[in-house]
Amino acid sequence: MTDATIILEDDREAGFGDFFALLKPRVMSLVVFTAMVGLIVAPGTVHPFVAFFSILCIAIGGGASGALNMWYDADIDRVMKRTKGRPIPAGKVSEGEAFAIGVTLSAFSVVMLGLASNWVAAGLLAFTIFFYAVVYTMWLKRSTPQNIVIGGAAGAFPPMIGWAVVTGDITLTSCLMFALTFMWTPPHFWALALFMNSDYDKAKVPMLPVTHGTRSTRNHILVYTLILAITAGALLFTSIAGWCYLVAFVVMNALFIVGAVKIWRRDDAASKADNFKTERSFFKLSLVYLFAHFTALMFDAMLSGLLGGMGIGGPF
Amino acid sequence: MAITKLHELHTRRKSRNVGLALVLGLFVVLILGLTVVKVTTVDVSNVGSAGAHE
Incomplete structure (x- = not known):
């Protein structure tokens, strides 16, 4: 040796x-x-x-x-x-x-x-x-x-x-919680792929910005964000959603849709000029989005445990 | 002559050994805890069905 x-x-x-x-x-x-x-x-x-x-x-x-x-x-x-x-x-x-x-x-x-x-x-x-x-x-x-x-x-x-x-x-409610994370994943990762595009390109991983271009990716982010809002809204009609979830749903989806529209309205030149500032902040917001929805569900469960006997139910 | 000076490699090796020991110790504690919970918790649904068979 x-x-x-x-x-x-x-x-x-x-x-x-x-x-x-x-x-x-x-x-x-x-x-x-x-x-x-x-x-x-x-x-x-x-x-x-x-x-x-x-x-x-x-x-x-x-x-x-x-x-x-x-x-x-x-x-x-x-x-x-x-x-x-x-x-x-x-x-x-x-x-x-x-x-x-x-x-x-x-x-x-x-x-x-x-x-x-x-x-x-x-x-x-x-x-x-x-x-x-x-x-x-x-x-x-x-x-x-x-x-x-x-x-x-x-x-x-x-x-x-x-x-x-x-x-x-396995029930409809648990499937809707699955659907929330499932629909959240594409806009979350596509936002990341927009500013990590060269990394995926180098590794020959067929991410959307590599195969279909950034314009198509921006369109996809907007469409999936709208579908995500509908999916998140469906949980409001289940027994696990309460007032906390309603507040989180309204605030986070409004912010997320605004973020997706901003990404959709931009082009590559604008993104490169500010080093993908909007895309990066949308990516960070997506982390808060999921955390806020699930935290709200948890609070609602705790509140219904504490206040359930007082007849305080969910919003719907 | 004994080696008295520890290399960074020994620190890494030690962290692996200590980590494994802790994981195995935790595993024993968890299995013990789970056994105690399973043995002491009465399953009401099973008690009902057992009574029906008698």
Whole structure:
């Protein structure tokens, strides 16, 4: 062994944080939050420890699918500026290790969720992992500009799983929570793709701005934002929406539609002139949008628990 | 002669070992907690159906 190989192996030695990074902690936080809201707003009760354990299983399942995504996408992650610091392109974790962690944690999380709560929730988690790792990552991402539209389903399942942990079933209300996140995903990612266009182009990922141009992407953002507002409004007619949700719905959708119109009215020259200021602020607003809707649902559930006996119901 | 100076590599290796130990410890605690909850919580629906069979 030479000095050079010692230095090389030294650089490759992964810390615990590198393995944790494989689970995409930021995505996991969204999964945990929406699953928790699904669990809180569901009719019925579940033991707090079972609720905590179930959320943990959903988080691990979401993380496992992230590890499988990083394993499969290691080649394009090396090319993109946004992802080249991830553990595999950085040389900290090998592709085989990421695959092993992804498969092991997937099986572990599904089985443990089934044993802790019920097999409907476990089945939904298994389908979520399959959808993200196989349908989105392997089939859609590199083949169609609609990758985000269909693949967004994977990130939309957690509130349905949280709901199923309590009720053991799938209802129209839980499907509408799914639809909210599902319809939110395209405008959120297309706004990102507008100012990260060159990254996706370099990695040959067929994102909408790469395949159909930025004009078409701006049109798509506006149309999907309007459909999203209708979808979010549908939740108002369910038993889980109350006054908090009504306020969040009105304020956030007004802001989001205004943002989408601003993006639609701009062209590339204007965007480049201010370094995509409007697109960046729309992207940030999209994060607040989803957080506000689910937080409002959570508050409504808490308020109805506190004030339900006083006959204070929802807006409709 | 013993190696007394720790390299950054040892710190990273240690973080991995400590992290794994904590994860395994947490797993044991969680399974214990879940077992206690499952054993002590009475499922009312099952009690009803069990009574009907008798």
